[in-house]
Amino acid sequence: MATDQRLRLPVGIQTFSEIRDGGYYYVDKTPVIERLIQQNKYYFLSRPRRFGKSLLLDTLRCLFEGRKALFEGLYIHDKWDWQTTHPVIRLSFGSGVMQSRAELDVRIRYQLDSTRQALGLPPPADTDIAGEFTDLIKAAHRQHGQRPVILIDEYDKPILDNLRDPERARELREGLKNLYSVMKDADPHLHFVMLTGVSKFSKVSLFSGLNNLNDITLDAPYSTICGYTDADIDTVFAPELAGLDRDAIRQWYNGYRWGGRGITPVYNPFDVLLLFQKRQFGPYWFESATPTFLVDLLKERGVFTPALTAWHSRPALLSRFDVDDISTDALLFQTGYLTLKNIHEEVPNRPLYELGLPNQEVETSLNEALLPVLGVSHAIFDELVIRLPRLLKATDMAGLEAHMKALYAGLPHDWYRNNPIAQYEGHYASVFYSH
Incomplete structure (x- = not known):
């Protein structure tokens, strides 16, 4: 949707209602969302961090809750059945770092309890997490008369946060598996399910039987479901392009x-x-x-x-x-x-x-981040990176030779001592490229 008026920039805002009510720019993703809902029931989407996954799930939540006013002017406004609403169970593991199964279980129970209260459901029976999640799904279906929707954001973050400690990561993986495995047998009570995260863990290791989970990460129709296209930049954000x-x-x-x-x-x-x-x-x-x-x-x-x-x-x-x-x-x-x-x-x-590499930001930043582990300190790099363009522009070959010698002279001997020649040469090539 093009506009000539400058709106507010939704930096860090992941709540659909706040964006729509607060006068922020919004790129209409509802054409893709409509297709998503019509085509299947169980979905999985992997995208890098800060790519709009949380906003996507919140948009779905508002849609299934029938919040029609928020969608005025968007593609889906006149194409959705606003009379039929569904209870939404939304779980997120995006905030904080959990370092034990006990911490994970506390987080899960807190979210299940909060959802119960929001949906006006009675307290659960004394049971384990899998039983509590199952009871929540069935109770929501029974009380609201429509099958619930499950939206899980950052489904993998507790594991990713602990990859340096494989034993702890496996412990947290089992805790999440205990939660996610509930959805297989709850199928008759579910209307729509979507999980998003950064990584794609195998179905065997984490989803235990949920074989109908449709991975749309590389599906062409959903390639733009997160992120902005050239057309979005030139239309929605046109007022911001000056200068x-x-x-x-x-x-x-x-x-x-x-x-x-x-x-x-x-x-x-x-x-x-x-x-x-x-x-x-x-x-x-x-x-x-x-x-x-x-x-x-x-x-x-x-x-x-x-x-x-x-x-x-x-x-x-x-x-x-x-x-x-x-x-x-x-x-x-x-x-x-x-x-x-x-x-x-x-x-x-x-x-x-x-x-x-996708673009200049990643190419430049990743190479700069790799230089210290290749043996080039940031202090040396900052000094040399200013000098190199000047030498190249002046075609100063003698200065360029001295520059490269200074670069390699700072590398610790441990980087190449007792290493195979291929690794030794590859290391020097990596330093040259990243520099």
């Missing part, structure tokens, strides 16, 4: 693709909103949560950083993610540091995904 380089916006923040050939790339919404607010380019998304676990893992696995520009992977590898089996491909892709660039199919029905 900003349009091509630079695209270069810095566009480039995320989830799907096959011809897929419309999307912008990181968190970056775009902060750019419009601060009026200067910066790695806002990257800096919002430094990926220390990722950087350490890349160091441990000796990832050759130039390969990040053209990484090839089989579809099965991108879906392989578990506490005891974290593939580098899946980790980089699911967390948003690599994106789908192309699909090759040299052998029929055996696609090979070509992955690459």
Whole structure:
């Protein structure tokens, strides 16, 4: 929806009603949402952090609750049956860090109890979490006369927060599995289910029998369900573009693709909103949560950083993610540091995904984050990064040679002592590329 009037920027706002009532910009996602609801019943969506997953689920909540006024002027307003409403059970694990099964169980029980009160349901019988969740679903169906909707946000965060401690992560995984497994037998009582998160854990390890969960992460019709498109930037946010380089916006923040050939790339919404607010380019998304676990893992696995520009992977590898089996491909892709660039199919029905860095923000920031683990301190880097462009512009070859010698002279001997020559050379190539 185009507008000539400057509205408020919804930085960090994940509540649909606040955006619609508060005079904020809103990119209409209801055409995709309508298709989603019509096509299936159980959904799973993986997207990187701060990509709008929470707002998507809150939009669904308001829709199923029949809050018609909030959708005035949007695509779905005249196409939805507002007379039929459904009780909504919404759970989220997005806030805080849980470091034990006991803490997780407390969080789950608190949310189940809060939902009961919001739906006007009586207290549950004295039972375990699985029994309490089952009772909540059935009671909501019985009292409201319509099958409930379940929306689960950041379903995997308790596990991801503890990946450095595999035993603890497995303990939390079992706690979540105990909760999610309820939905299989509750199917007759459920109208719609959607789970969102960053990673895609295997159905066997976490969902225990919920085999009808439709993963739409790479489905073309839903590739733009989160994030902003070029058209969104040029229409919805047109009043914010004055004084900003349009091509630079695209270069810095566009480039995320989830799907096959011809897929419309999307912008990181968190970056775009902060750019419009601060009026200067910066790695806002990257800096919002430094990926220390990722950087350490890349160091441990000796990832050759130039390969990040053209990484090839089989579809099965991108879906392989578990506490005891974290593939580098899946980790980089699911967390948003690599994106789908192309699909090759040299052998029929055996696609090979070509992955690459999505945009300038990720390329620059990830390489800068990797330099310290490659042996280049931030102090050295800050000094050298100012000097390098000057030398290149002046075609000062002698100065460039001295510059590179200074760069490598600062590397600790431990980086290459007793290492195979291939790793030794790869390390130096990675330093050169990241620099």
